[in-house]
Amino acid sequence: MPLNPRLRLHRWLLIAATAVSTSLHAREKPVEPPPPVLHAQLAQIDRDAARLPAALARGEKGAAVCRHCHGVGGNSVRPEVPNLAGQNPDYLLEQMNKFVHGQRQSSAFMSGMIKALSPDERVDVALFLSRQPVLKKPAHVDARGAAGARLYGKLCVGCHGASATGAHKIPRLAGQQVQYLEDSLKRYRDGGERVDPRMAAYTRNLKDADIQALAAYLSTL
Ligand code: HEC
Ligand code: HEC
Incomplete structure (x- = not known):
């Protein structure tokens, strides 16, 4: 039996409204959980052998666009771009959150890159990158590096550790x-x-010369 015109119009409006609300929903940004919630989520997945492999696979996908600057597996070949391979996952996540929240402003581009990731993707990408092997570079400590080693031992070792691998958010x-x-x-x-x-x-x-010495030393480790 054909519907009367008013009912047809109602039905059409209902379908249109549903379509609009679903498409709005699809474009909605995921709710931004507070950083401590994301760090707890990272720690949980890190310990959970059942959830970890899928998270790492998602992280690898999410990190594909990062390769252009941060290198394959997060081993950068560009001097101004940091290595992310083998970096502590809590530190990676914290810095990504800082880019999102405008607390790290050295690179507007990086803030845009990270805002394109959902909070869950940030956790997965941090886990993936932290597990990538660091490619060894030729280590040659010259006189400047030796001065850097002495400064490091005096000022930095207490937090960043003897082998400068840090831990958690360091x-x-x-x-x-x-x-x-x-x-x-x-x-x-x-x-x-x-x-x-x-x-x-x-x-x-620190004087500029101290900074150069510290950087020369740390890059050889
Ligand atoms: C166009 C180049 C470019 C791309 C693409 C890019 N980055 Fe970056 N990234 C940079 C630069 C440059 C910095 C250093 C910014 C600074 O000096 O503060 C940086 C810094 C970072 C840091 C801070 C590292 C540290 O040691 O503090 C993280 C984390 C990071 N990027 C993650 C990512 C992730 C994840 C992606 C992919 C989703 C990505 N980046 C894509 C250029 C890029
Ligand atoms: C009291 C603890 C502490 C000491 C001592 C310390 N650091 Fe740090 N360092 C940190 C923390 C925490 C961060 C991360 C800060 C942030 O979120 O930006 C950091 C970040 C850094 C970064 C940025 C790394 C990156 O990937 O972007 C460098 C480089 C660094 N420290 C070098 C040094 C050097 C060199 C010294 C000695 C002169 C030193 N630190 C002493 C705690 C410390």
Whole structure:
């Protein structure tokens, strides 16, 4: 039996409204959980042998676009771009969250890249990158590097550790790109683009030559 015209119109409006609301829903940004919730999620998946493989596979997919700058498996070949391979997953996640929340402003481009990932994808990408092997570089400590080693032993070892691998939210520095290390240390020292009270305190009295020595040493580890 044919529907009367008013009912037909109602039905059509209902279908149209449903279509609009589903498409709005599909475009809705995922709710942004507070950072501690994301770090707890990361720790849980990290310990869960049943969930980990799928998370790593999703992380590998999510990290595919990062290769253009951060290199295959997060081993950068560009001096100003940091290695992410073997970096501590909590540190990676924290820095991604800082880009999203505007707390790290050295690279507007990076903020855009990370905002394109959902919170869950950030967790998966951090887990994936942290498990990528760090490619060994030729290690040759020259006089400048030796001076850097002495400074490191005096000022930095307490937090970043004897082998400069850090832990949790304290970053691995071993084998990092020289240029990136220098840039980062100057940013903490000069304030503004990267703000962290601990790093500000420990870089405050460093001269440019000290920073070059530290970067030369750390990049050889
Ligand atoms: C166009 C180049 C480019 C692309 C693509 C890119 N990055 Fe970056 N990324 C950078 C640069 C440059 C920095 C250093 C920014 C700074 O000095 O603060 C950086 C920094 C980072 C850091 C901070 C690392 C540290 O040691 O503190 C993380 C984490 C990161 N990127 C993750 C990613 C992820 C994940 C992707 C892919 C979804 C990605 N990046 C894609 C250029 C890029
Ligand atoms: C009190 C603990 C502490 C000490 C001491 C310390 N750091 Fe750090 N360092 C941190 C923390 C925490 C971060 C991450 C800060 C952030 O979120 O930006 C960091 C970040 C860094 C980064 C950025 C790494 C990256 O991938 O972007 C570099 C480089 C660094 N530290 C080098 C040093 C050097 C060199 C010294 C000694 C002169 C030093 N740190 C002393 C705690 C410390």
